[in-house]
Amino acid sequence: MFQNLKRLGGDSLLYALMNVGTKVIAFIMFPIYTYLLTLDEYAPVELIDRWTSMLTFLVILGTDSALAFYYFEKKDKEERRSYIRNVMSIRLFMVLCLLLVTAIIGPFFADSLLKSEHGLYLLYLSIAILFFDTIAALVLTVLRYEFKTLKVVIITVLKMLLVAILSYLFLKFFVRSVEGILYGRIISGILIVLLLVKPLVKFISFKFDRNILNDLLKYGLPLVPASLAFWVILNSSTFFLGYMKTSAEVSLYGAAAKFATLITLVTSGIQMAWRPYSMSLKDKPNNKEMFSKVYLIILLMGTTGVLIVATIMPYVILLLEASYRSSYQYVALLSAATFLNFYYLIISVGIFFMKKTKIISYAFAGAAVINVILNIILIPSYSIWGVVASYLISYLAAIIYIFVKSQKLYYIPVSLWKMSALFFVMLAGTIGIVYVQEHALSPLYIVLAWVVYVATVGITRVDKDLRGTRNHETN
Template identity: 85%
Template sequence: MKRLGGDSLLYALMNVGTKMIAFIMLPIYTNFLTPDQYAPVGIIDRWTSMLIFLVILGTDSALAFYYFEKKDEKDRRSYIQSVMNIRLFMVLCLFLIVLIIGPLFANELLQSDQGLYWLYLSIGVLFLDTISALVLTVLRYEFHTIKVVVITVLKMFLVAVLSYLFLKFFVRSVEGILYGRIISGALIVLLLVKPLIKFISFKFDRDVIKDLLKYGLPLVPASLAFWVILNSSSFFLVFMKTPTDVGIYEAATKFAALITLVTSGIQMAWRPYSMSLKDKPNNKELFSKVYIIILLMGATGVLVVATIMPYVILLLDEAYYSAYQYVALLSAATFLNFYYLIISVGIFFMKKTKIISYAFAGAAVINVILNIILIPSYSIWGVVASYLISYLAAIIYIFVKSQKLYYIPVSLWKMSALFFVMLAGTIGIVYVQEHALSPLYIVLAWVVYVATVGITRVDKDLRGTRNHETN
């Protein structure tokens, strides 16, 4: 608990730093760019996030497993080198694909004559980030937490400063932001060159690559489905609504990332922490406490976001103000996006990673269907609903399957009560704000949530061991 708490705190501080930089830059970007001009930034970010899943090919989870499974340093390095080779090969393949078919769709997708050039720049960013990300991952597995924190914050700071300088003095468009990202990525790679040299090898160990792909490939459909859930809505908005709607939605999603100030530090610490406990005694009791603690933190965080968002959104240009109403529910979905990693330890321990793919494949289908049905009539609210419902379906399925594989003594009804009361309270708070009702109703939503925490008596689950089977 001390290790998880200490590393999570450091990573949380790191993410506070990076998110604060991002939040400071958002009103700067929106000052330079109108909603129509800002829309391509979100599209490129979502495009790049899809490519990242393809580049990784599930090797992040595979490396986490084998890094702690293998005790010999030489074996570990062989797995790291193989992961680097796989990822760089995928970047090359994606570049060739963009080179061949990019001219067919780039300008229409990004609604600019410069669209194809922007895609080329995004591949350059992807190449540099692929290299630095693997080095930082290994440093994280080695528990060099402070070094990871410093380098990550430095990278975000460089991106912010260089993007601002390009927008201010050279290119007032998406291009300026991409130039800032490329230069900052190159500087970070140079900073990491010493550990990086150890992970570069032109040898291909077939057995190691087979192990990595056997573990990781079943997660690729999950990653792609995850991308569909997270990002396809922006593309539906592009073709079914207006660029202004896309710009407002992108601004809302950036603010929804506030919730990651609570979750992202834990997420970065969780994989090495949970894998290192796989064979430890009494780990199930510890996992059950972590499940409840993180759910409480996330639910409380979402309610905080809902309460303060009308005031925080004032940082943006007035044209973006309507984005505030969507942020809290998007934050709830963002939390679910993180929380499935916590409650799926059984799936990863037992190497049943196909379950993750099944869950998110089904959720992606639900998401696409709901987007098609809801967006024409409800616009951004349709996106929010499809996003939240699809994630709920996936996380319920994953939790049930993980419990069957590796039972953790935690109460499902208590977890459900906390989440759905928080969700109802969030909807109520947004309704009160939209209709300018008395703030006392917001206080009431908080009172009901706190009462639910008391009624479910989750404090007993956190204090000591008890038999949860009856729950």
């Protein structure tokens, strides 16, 4: 058991370092981009990024989860490669379809959507980026499944460095426009694909195996609505806020959201390590005991992390200009929602083991509907707080539904009431800390919030669950 936890911890640390590196590079490059481009000139980059994120969901078609399942289920090396080849063929076929769709409908809305004279050309460039990223992403995914963690980390950070350097060079010396950034991304994508050409040649095939294709799509397609629902939840609030309120409030929310994603510096490392780790334990003895401990360990890390964010944000936000500093108050609760967005992957092993992935789609489709309705109701009266509430409530609804369903399919001996107590005490503490900071009350109240949280950890005896070993499995 210790060896398994050690592997998860080691891989998670390397992936976390990778994400720290890539995010640091991104944070450094953003002010450089805005120095070289005006705000109006930079705007299409944001729109292209949102557009590309949605297309990525369509290209993947849930095959990431399907491949994770069948890669570890199939023991024959050649059979595994057949699944990988079919996934590659599906994704490249989808990129071709999206190129055709762009060619057909792009001319009707590209310029007005991107507010650029070369809107259609920018869309074509985004498809080129998607093509090379699709190839590289699958090869890196397989390397993750082979637990070649260090290689994945090095190549991913290298890619981000290449994007930053080449985009800067194009903007500075060749093309002082959005195209310069996109050219940098395309060339970096080509270089990374060339770097991965040795493992890549094993996975390129233009044939579909009907049985394998059926396995992949049957497992993965039910997850596509969930992916699109994620996109709605993450992006719709910005559009509602911009329509119903002012651009200043959109900017404040954007700043808060950027800081809130910093919690992914920790969670994204675990997220990347979790899929191959959990699938590799599927048929191991005592795996349920292991999962129960991981559930609690990660929840403790997440809830503690959110409270830390709430406590230190008034000081961290000083890095921004004065007009942006009031955004600090939203960061901690947005971080809590961001944590839930990650945590559902941890507590849904039963759904993935039993191949009931439609449940994920149902959960997040429902969450997307809740999110949109709450945005419409809350934003007119509560502005950014309405966005925060809709974001958090929709994710809470989804994760509770997913956990209950997963437990019914594949019971993990972990206490729901203990997990709920930890999360909701953290939530109350976070709200209390922000209230104290906003009203300049005594810092002792912040200490009190921490004391209540630590006391909850003690009362629930989570430490006993982490130390002890259950001698039975209940269904």
